[in-house]
Each structure stands twice: as C-alpha cells, then as structure tokens.
Amino acid sequence: MLFLSESDVKKALTMDDVIESVEGAYRDYSKKLVDVPSRITLHVRDENNDAIFLTANYHSMPFYGIKQASSFPSNVRKGKETVLADIHLYSADTGEALAVVSATYLTALKTGAASAIATKFLAKEEACILAIIGTGAQARTQLDGIQRVRRLKEVRLFDLDLEKAEKFQRYIEEIKNRDYNTIITNSANECIESADIVTTVTTSSRPVFDGKYLGDGIHINAVGSFTPNMQEIDSDTVMKAKKIVTDIQKESWAVAGDLLVPLKEGKITQEKMYAELGDIVAGKIPGREDEKEVTIYESVGFAALDIAVAITAYRKSLTAGIGSIVEQ
Numbered sequence: 001m002l003f004l005s006e007s008d009v010k011k012a013l014t015m016d017d018v019i020e021s022v023e024g025a026y027r028d029y030s031k032k033l034v035d036v037p038s039r040i041t042l043h044v045r046d047e048n049n050d051a052i053f054l055t056a057n058y059h060s061m062p063f064y065g066i067k068q069a070s071s072f073p074s075n076v077r078k079g080k081e082t083v084l085a086d087i088h089l090y091s092a093d094t095g096e097a098l099a100v101v102s103a104t105y106l107t108a109l110k111t112g113a114a115s116a117i118a119t120k121f122l123a124k125e126e127a128c129i130l131a132i133i134g135t136g137a138q139a140r141t142q143l144d145g146i147q148r149v150r151r152l153k154e155v156r157l158f159d160l161d162l163e164k165a166e167k168f169q170r171y172i173e174e175i176k177n178r179d180y181n182t183i184i185t186n187s188a189n190e191c192i193e194s195a196d197i198v199t200t201v202t203t204s205s206r207p208v209f210d211g212k213y214l215g216d217g218i219h220i221n222a223v224g225s226f227t228p229n230m231q232e233i234d235s236d237t238v239m240k241a242k243k244i245v246t247d248i249q250k251e252s253w254a255v256a257g258d259l260l261v262p263l264k265e266g267k268i269t270q271e272k273m274y275a276e277l278g279d280i281v282a283g284k285i286p287g288r289e290d291e292k293e294v295t296i297y298e299s300v301g302f303a304a305l306d307i308a309v310a311i312t313a314y315r316k317s318l319t320a321g322i323g324s325i326v327e328q
C-alpha cells in the first residue's frame with residue numbers, strides 16, 4: 001500500500017492537474033459514472049467540531065474511496081489548522097487498500113479548483129475584480145485556482161483578523177500569475193462593491209456581507225457554509241440570484257446554511273436551485289447566459305472530486321516514485 005504524506009502530495013500535484021481532474025469528476029458525475037452516497041457527519045465532543053465521512057465509487061476508473069475530513073474550529077486556540085483530512089483509496093477489482101493519501105492540502109487544492117471551474121462557467125468572460133472574504137488556509141488555493149481562469153486586474157481582501165489579511169496579501173505576491181493590484185478593505189461590504197467575482201471562505205455563522213452592496217452580473221463562490229447553522233450569504237442575495245448552482249443538490253439541501261436559512265424563512269423553495277455544476281460542465285445546460293445575472297456556486301464538499309484528485313495523486317506518485325510503500 002502506498003502512503004502519501006502532505007509533502008508527497010505537494011510534490012505530486014499541481015493546481016493545473018487538480019483543475020483537470022476536478023473538471024473530469026464533474027463530467028463523470030453528470031454522466032452517472034460515479035456513485036456518491038450521502039455523507040456521515042459526527043459531532044465530536046465540542047459541539048462545533050465535526051468529522052465528516054464522504055465516499056465515492058467510480059465506474060470510469062477502477063477505484064473507490066473514503067475521505068475523512070475533520071473540521072475543528074477549536075484548533076484555532078491550539079495553533080493548529082481547522083480543516084484536516086485523509087483519503088483511503090481501494091481497488092475496484094480486488095477490494096484491496098491501495099493508498100492512504102494525506103489530504104489536508106489536497107482538500108484545499110480541490111476546493112480551489114472547484115471554485116475555479118464554477119468561475120470559468122459562471123463568471124462574466126471579462127470579470128477581472130475578485131473579492132475574497134476570509135483569508136485563512138483555503139483562501140490561498142481559491143485565489144490560485146481563480147487566477148487561472150480569469151485575467152485578474154485587482155484582488156480585494158477582507159478578514160475580521162487584519163493580520164491574516166496582511167499575511168495573505170504578502171503570500172499573493174509570491175504566487176500571482178500576472179501583475180494585479182491587491183487591496184485590503186475596511187469592511188466586507190467595501191470589499192464586494194465593484195467586484196465581478198466574490199469568494200466567501202470563512203467559518204462564519206452569520207452573513208458576511210450585505211447583499212444590497214452587490215452589483216449586477218456578479219458571480220459568488222460560497223465555500224464556507226457546510227452545516228445548517230453556518231451562513232455566509234444573506235437571504236436577499238440568495239433571492240436576488242438568477243442561478244444557484246451547487247456541487248451536489250441532495251447534500252446542499254441537507255447541510256448548507258446559506259440555502260437552508262432562506263428556505264426556512266419561506267423566501268425560497270428548492271425550485272430556486274438551477275443546476276448541479278457537473279451538468280453545466282458536461283454541456284447539458286448553459287452556465288452564464290447574460291451580463292447582468294447574479295450567479296452563486298454553493299460549495300459544500302463533494303466526494304467525487306476528492307476521490308478523483310486522490311486517484312490523480314496516486315497515479316502520478318507511482319509513476320514518479322513519490323511516497324512510501326507500507327505493509328498492511
């Protein structure tokens with residue numbers, strides 16, 4: 001069995017690899033070439049700490065797998081990352097365990113790639129101002145993915161913790177792929193004003209900006225809300241959106257506070273959901289159709305993507321001799 005550590009995964013995968021495998025996974029899911037059973041969520045001791053078990057069974061590739069993701073906000077007090085994960089991959093031919101893949105960085109890459117694909121299909125073609133609200137661990141790969149699908153001229157940042165925003169601004173200088181400006185704003189509302197693309201990637205349990213500051217034609221990647229009591233997007237924004245797209249509908253209506261709050265308030269029905277992103281990627285239905293429509297990609301985590309990226313890491317590592325073989 002192959003063991004891939006976090007540093008092995010960093011050696012094996014590039015963001016471009018991950019964007020390609022995530023796009024392929026969306027297409028496979030739309031063509032019913034992968035089964036994704038419902039997730040299991042355990043609330044672990046501290047009521048805000050969750051362990052999430054996500055599985056996917058590929059028919060287009062000889063693998064199935066399970067991801068365990070720990071979302072432990074209480075780790076902030078311990079100086080540790082709040083999202084940790086690992087993936088176990090199995091052979092669909094023999095049922096043997098093939099690999100254990102450390103998946104904390106892989107998760108961040110996958111989540112950034114998924115927002116990049118959503119942005120590719122849903123943002124305006126000429127979108128060039130990106131606003132990022134929340135500048136923690138996931139924000140890095142959000143930016144890295146999105147900068148590959150649109151020609152950015154400005155990146156606007158807001159975080160409740162100014163030091164984190166400043167650290168992120170310095171990081172951008174290391175990874176930016178063209179010469180765009182970065183600005184730290186004084187409020188989330190100032191951050192989204194005049195933006196073409198907004199990514200919310202916080203651990204917030206209440207809306208992070210006021211929807212009345214949103215311009216026409218904006219595309220939002222809502223990444224942080226993955227339990228019913230987490231919310232980043234207010235009900236007015238959800239109501240205003242012409243197209244709400246998600247990774248996996250049945251999960252979103254079970255866990256995404258961004259959608260469940262307006263649903264409970266009676267402001268929307270489940271009919272408000274336009275599509276799963278895979279159906280747009282597979283060309284079954286259109287993405288953005290006009291300059292003015294507001295679009296939202298509600299991202300709740302989707303095992304088809306994680307397992308596909310782990311398969312890519314496994315295959316590339318075998319070819320390149322990365323990782324350690326361990327006896328079971």
Ligand SMILES: NC(=O)c1ccc[n+]([C@@H]2O[C@H](COP(=O)([O-])OP(=O)(O)OC[C@H]3O[C@@H](n4cnc5c(N)ncnc54)[C@H](O)[C@@H]3O)[C@@H](O)[C@H]2O)c1
Pocket residue numbers: 071082083107108111133134135136137138139158159160161164188201202203204207208223224225226299300301302
């Ligand atoms: N959709 C997915 O597939 C997916 C995958 C991984 C993580 N996530 C989720 O994304 C979220 C962010 O993860 P992370 O690892 O970057 O967390 P993190 O703790 O590293 O960073 C979160 C940042 O958000 C900031 N923040 C919190 N509330 C805010 C608010 N109201 N306004 C502005 N900033 C605020 C914090 O100061 C912090 O800097 C988590 O909820 C995580 O579970 C989603």
